[in-house]
Amino acid sequence: SVTLRARQLLLVVGLVCSIVFLIYVVERTPISTQGTPGDIVIGFNADMSSSGTGPAGISARQGFEIAIDEVNAAGGVLGKNVRGVIYDDQLDKERSKKNVIRLINEDHAVAIIGPANSGNALHWIGIAQESRVTVISPIASNSEITQRFKDRARNYIFRVAPTDLNEIRVVVAYLLVHTPNERIAILYDTTAYGLGGQKDTINVLARWGVVPVFMAAFDRGASTSSIVRILEEARAVGVEGIVIYALSDSTTDVLNALTFVPDYQPLLVGPYANVIPSLRHHLRTSSRICLAI
Secondary structure, eight states: OOHHHHHHHHHHHHHHHHHHHHHHHHHHHHHHGSSSSSSSEEEEEOOSSTTTTHHHHHHHHHHHHHHHHHHTTTTTTBBBBBEEEEETTTTTTHHHHHHHHHHHHSOOEEEEEEEESSHHHHHHHHHHHHHEEEESSSSSSOTTTTTTTTSSSSSOEEEESSSSHHHHHHHHHHHTTTOOHHHHHHEEEEEHHHHHHHHHHHHHHTTTOOOOSEEEEOOTTTOOHHHHHHHHHHHHOOOOEEEEOHHHHHHHHHHHHTTSSSTTOOEOOOOOGGOOOOHHHHHSSSOEEEEOO
């Protein structure tokens, strides 16, 4: 759709802006801290394989590559070429952590773009912070990512992606306008992304004076029957609108499970993760509403 293409384009543009920012940082970094002689290395570490965040990671990698080509075509930085080193963390937090250690200790990266997944980011940003290596998160949106080290003299963790908190403010406002009795549920997966989103959603609803009437968590890859049971419980307590905070493949599982709950069509809203095209491609129905921002 036009909206999905626009979101992907914005992601690529965001990555180009990230590289521009990193070049600004590098130009003001003493040469002695820029690793080995030769190229200036900037790392990219994100999921490019899974159905959950892989498509977003691929779009981010494309923006990363475009930006580096443009910088080098303009003469590089400080008389040096910029070289990108790219690793796929495959949505695995331990692999993601190993990639970061390798980028810092072996590749001598002065900065890292990534990851695509909030749980992976939270698992290793401390390593980058202690190593004084700048990180820019282009996709991962957990609110803690850029706040964990906010009280340090220097916080090396940045983002160009919106925070979960800002995203959920928008979707909650939309949801409350369109649910006359404000009977809201929160369904979330048990990833760091889902858990953080659930917390932010509760806080935002509280500011509107609303308490969710139902909440339930589910694992990635949960069976359809288990999710159907959750949705039946939501229907039983009169839920009119559902905030789904989950990776896109988990959101797809919820929407598909909803087809097995007859005569129940709650308004469904969700965050940034839902811009991933694979969610739309894997749906077995187009009759449900899911808002991605």
